[in-house]
Amino acid sequence: MSQIIYKIAPEAMWREAEKNGAFTGAPIDIADGFIHFSTGSQVRETAARHFAGQADLLLIAIDQAKLGDALKYEVSRGGALFPHLYAPLGLDAVVSVLPLPLGADGSHRFPKLEGE
Known part of the structure; x- marks a missing residue:
């Protein structure tokens, strides 16, 4: 299984987390009591299902081995x-933060993901 998992987050929300030193979750995460992540094979469907048409998103890659x-x-x-992470996401577990732009057809354009 890949050691990298992914979080999609609005850029402004993620930049606030960077200032605070940890990501405590988007409103849906806070409501559910854990931070939602996706594996590399799941993240495209997550984007299509929960972030369709949204711009200004980031794709955050996390080393799951650092989450304990x-x-x-x-x-x-x-x-x-x-x-699912039942704790704040410490920035030390973040491997990369990349833009997740929208293509002309309205779907997100992903970089090559681990395991592809």
């Missing part, structure tokens, strides 16, 4: 296992 026991893989949509 607070990271749990749990059943979510369609029975798939998704990574």
